[in-house]
Amino acid sequence: MDTAMNLRAIRPNTQKLVDISVPLPSHSSSDSWASITSDDYTEDREVNFFELHASLALIQAEAFEKLLSVEARQRLATFTASAFKSIISKLDIWRRTNPLADADAPSMLNSMYRSDVVHSIILEASYFGTLYQLHAANALRAFARRLDVFSPNGLRSAAGLISFDVFADAQRLLEFAALIPQGNVSVTWVTMHAIIVALCMVLACNIPGNGILGMMPHPPNLAANMRLYKDTLAALDLATVQANNTDLTSKINVCHHLHAQVKEDDYLDQG
DSSP states (O other): OHHHHHHHHTOOOSSOGGGOOOOOOOTTOOOTTTOEEEEOSSSEEEEOHHHHHHHHHHHHHHHIIIIISHHHHTSOHHHHHHHHHHHHHHHHHHHHHSTTTTOOHHHHHHHSOHHHHHHHHHHHHHHHHHHHHHHHHHHTTOTTSOOOTTSHHHHHHHHHHHHHHHHHHHHHHHHHHTTSOOSSSHHHHHHHHHHHHHHHHHHHHTSTTSOTGGGSSSOOOHHHHHHHHHHHHHHHHHHHHHHOOHHHHHHHHHHHHHHHHHHTSTTSOOO
């Protein structure tokens, strides 16, 4: 979690990658302290949350050192482009080898303890935040300069450029987050930035006339998803009241702006 927060803030980690030599536990580790087993009624699924967080943190640390650090900003563009492709590939492998890769929201709710669902949401938010940050920084040419892609301006700019690339993961995160009550609880604040970004990305994909949905082999049912988007936005609005933070309010206002554009489409139910 510390590594993910440092990456988002574009600040150095406490430890450099070269200083980390302890091997990671394997997915199949039977250590009870590291593994959680959930029954999905067809087979036992063992999820080692510690290993998943640790392996993701190593990718996040590499992303900072090779793409977002002061040293990285001084490297040639060809090196940066190669490093970006390599790290995105590692994120993709992490996602595909994740024991939860094929899980959907209903199966998680039916097969996991609520505490495990919370762990899964936090893990998903950490992954998605990194995926968005790297795609946004690449699209906005931000690797060579210090640019906060989580800022309101960064969200607006990135939404029209990369929403197609991250739509599936953004939708997945929102569906996972909706499994638990939203409120003034720790999981809300830990995942807040990723949830805001995810909502912006899915809404940007659904803006009438932008052509993004037409590029998808299986376009989502927007009418069916609007309740999810509306409820997520309501939870974010509640968070702004509780936080009394103008920066957070500005980011959520970007969500409101995109939501208003989507609602203008004729086929949406305005009620």
